[in-house]
Amino acid sequence: MATLKDVAAKSGVTVTTVSRVLNNRGCISAETRDRVYAVIKELNYKPNELARSLSKQKSNSIGIIVPHIEHPYFARLIGYLEREAVYKNYKIMICNSHGMFGKEVDYLEMLQSHRVAGIILCSRSADIGKFVSLNIPVVSIERSVDVGTSSVECDNYQGGVLAAEHLIARGCKNLVYISGVENETMPDDERCMGFVKVCEDNNILHKEIIYKADGYLNREYHSLIENILLENPKVDGIFTSSDLIAAQVIQVARKMNLQVPDNLKIVGFDDVNIASLVSPTITTVHQPIKEMAKEAIDCLIKYVDGKTVPSRIQMPVSLVKRETT
């Protein structure tokens, strides 16, 4: 592969001059500039980003740590984060922690060794001190991070309110909230709080099932859902903390000959592709993932550029009505 030296030799100028041409710095004649560019093209020279990053002691990479690339929520989030980063001339490195804390720490060290400009943290956040000692800006998305540069969340409380109000308006009298989360305090705990508040205000029977086992990792809730429906035969409305769980509720209901939405109404959360791909399609709380990704990348890059950024950004949610209600 052609080097800067090769370009300089063939152009008959010094390496410094080639570097000046590339960086558009210093006083260079139009003739020299044209000659250098012609040689660059001829030799198919590519500037060395590694060298450039090293001289700045920082690369134009952003590290993204997610618990599960394959989860439809994170797949969509990564898609938007990548788009925003590229738009701002950054590239992304993806780290898939599988929700394992040890793996997260390894990734953090790796990202630090590669001098990433910053980290977007979508994975759990225990032992946050680990992150802080990194001296790298960290923006979290939908994770409780006390320390760190910024956090971006959706209005989880309002999501719970919208779901409960909608189920009640559709005639439900006996509600259940199902959440499958990690063993951490998470912003989505507030979904439950909003849901409970509305049920209490309306004197509606309700139950919260927070499933803290490894269901979140396996993304497998069928037997949990079956038990809930068997133990609570009067349940006529279910709110789930993700569309993924809602899709599994539809499957279990089908197996138990419960008609959705006639006997059982379902509201999911996230509004990812699965919500509109299953039959019946899922009524869900739309999380503005695209806009959240944009805010997170904006925040990180502004902070890297020395600007003051918000410590917390909350984005609005909305209810998308589909066939499950």
Place this chain on the structure above:
Amino acid sequence: MATLKDVAAKSGVTVTTVSRVLNNRGCISAETRDRVYAVIKELNYKPNELARSLSKQKSNSIGIIVPHIEHPYFARLIGYLEREAVYKNYKIMICNSHGMFGKEVDYLEMLQSHRVAGIILCSRSADIGKFVSLNIPVVSIERSVDVGTSSVECDNYQGGVLAAEHLIARGCKNLVYISGVENETMPDDERCMGFVKVCEDNNILHKEIIYKADGYLNREYHSLIENILLENPKVDGIFTSSDLIAAQVIQVARKMNLQVPDNLKIVGFDDVNIASLVSPTITTVHQPIKEMAKEAIDCLIKYVDGKTVPSRIQMPVSLVKRETT
């Protein structure tokens, strides 16, 4: 952030000595080694991967170009590629081309500038000369690449055979194959060939619909499917080139009051999570995505290490029977 110089100064040795300790090279006393490591720990020094990569003129990164991160097939593939890469001490950079050729070329130049060790190409492959001039090993997955280091594919022809045989065994008399592909020759064209061969051998009515519009990009096939079912009311079995399309066939069938599997049987392709999340669950041709990811990463790294690698690897498929048949 502590530098190599800081470690050297605090340990009372030269930078060269610290570097020797870190790289386990040259003759260093146990006492010096211990002192240097103690200082490294005290200062929380992290080796600079950028500098290391620069001196080797190659980073331990692998670039992955996919057309759509959010497509369940690519989301799963990326998950496995990342796992295999990390296991081999490589990290991955994800590039999402949105199927746009211009974006792919930009990404290739970017990856070259970052001196990636190699590229896994899961996106389309027009103008492959562009890749070859890169002098970087390229392993393709499920894409037609004439030039390049290696290609990894599943046995697409056999997938078509299995699907047709199964639909016929289940009593179907009038079959349709639906594929939504890009405007390129793709390995999955062979799915159609295997399907047609079995239909012809069994004198079964059949029709192939290769949808080359932008459906692949939007992942939206509802109106196409509705037209197919309206224009071919006798169709009793559909084979689709992805589970994503199969999920949409279920939705359209439901809207048209066609009972699946009683009136219409469906076989998908890929066996990604959506196949087991929709209702009814989808009978599908299992593509060994995990094993394909492992082969691709293995191949790339072996090639980087100067070993001879296969130019083409084909992996077997199998039929997974579920509720749509």
